[in-house]
Amino acid sequence: GDTVTITQDSNGDVEVFTSIGKPAYYEQKPAVDKEIVKAYGLTIQYFAANERIVLLDQAKVVQEGNTFEGEKIVYDTRRQIVNAGRATNTDVSTPRPRVDMVIQPRKREQAAEQPQ
Numbered sequence: 001g002d003t004v005t006i007t008q009d010s011n012g013d014v015e016v017f018t019s020i021g022k023p024a025y026y027e028q029k030p031a032v033d034k035e036i037v038k039a040y041g042l043t044i045q046y047f048a049a050n051e052r053i054v055l056l057d058q059a060k061v062v063q064e065g066n067t068f069e070g071e072k073i074v075y076d077t078r079r080q081i082v083n084a085g086r087a088t089n090t091d092v093s094t095p096r097p098r099v100d101m102v103i104q105p106r107k108r109e110q111a112a113e114q115p116q
Contacts, residue, residue, distance in 0.1 A: 001024035004019045015049065020043050023042055026038070034064065041055030066103050068100070069101075071085070071087035072085055072087035073085075
């Protein structure tokens, strides 16, 4: 992002990272055997206590070939769950009345041939 703000509690523990950019960018490799998750938004907030990322305005997540786009996306980094929708009570530069998703089909395992 162009600017990053870190908010801490009275004990000095990080509560929220806020990144603002055109767009701001986040990436994470959730596990050794998983692809890198990429996330974009004009504003990205990471809430450390519940390990959630909120992407606002031109929000997009790319996860294992699947893409999710909308005004607002909440991504649970622990459970790797994407929740996309409208950004209510928030000014967005590009209003999107719908969420766009592209889900890749799962690869089928080939069944062993059965003798007849």
